[in-house]
Structures are given as structure tokens and as C-alpha cells.
Amino acid sequence: MNVNIGAVMKRILSLAFALFLGGVVAQTALAQVPEPLNLVKRAVDAMGGVDALRRAKRFAITGDARHWEPEESFVAGGETRFVDHSTFAITWDVEKGLARTDQHFKENLTSWHTAPGDRSFIYT
16 A cells, blocks of 8 residues: 555645634634624613513604615716605504504605606505
8 A cells, every 4th residue: 555644644734724724713703793692681781671671561663764776876986866765663562462563665756767756655
């Protein structure tokens, strides 16, 4: 049996180095990501703790978004165009077991269509 010891050693060292490098990269990536449970704990503490959240009867969440389209410019590489605006509101009554979500979506047609005017859509 004719085995080239130098080639075998090169392969073993290459494999060991690759495993070592992979481990270092994985450890670095894990060190940069905060644990999700710690983020939740910090958020609960910021809202007054677990007991304060258990006493809460109603919750409300609102949001607002403005949508821009870079490809709707009149010239290549030109400024982006404002296309639409949307808002949402979520209300939740824990005591009664009721929840409601409202979304208002308004298109600004004058900026990117040939027809002037706006259209609104309301979803509940």
C-alpha cells in the first residue's frame, strides 16, 4: 500500500483549519445577536412589569406608513415618487374578548398614474 503521508497531512490540516474557522465565525455571529428572551424581559420591565401587564384591560396599537416608488420617476435615476399612505389601528379589549383592526390605505394617483385623483380603501 503506497500512501503519500504529506498529502494526507495536508488534507487533515485543511479540514481542521476549516472546522476551526467555521467555529470562530459561528461564535462571532452568535455573540452579536441579543437573546430574544432578554429583549422581551426588557420590554416587559419598561411597561411596568408582569403584574402591570396582567392588570391591563385594553390595548391599542397604531401605525403609519408612507410608500415611495423609486422606479416611478419621470427620468432614469430621478427622484422617487410618493405613491400612497396607509395607517392602521388595532384595539383589543381583554375583558370582553374583543379585537378590532382598521386599515386605511390611500393611493396618490396623481404622482404615478395618468388619471388625476386619489383612491381610498378602508378595511375593518
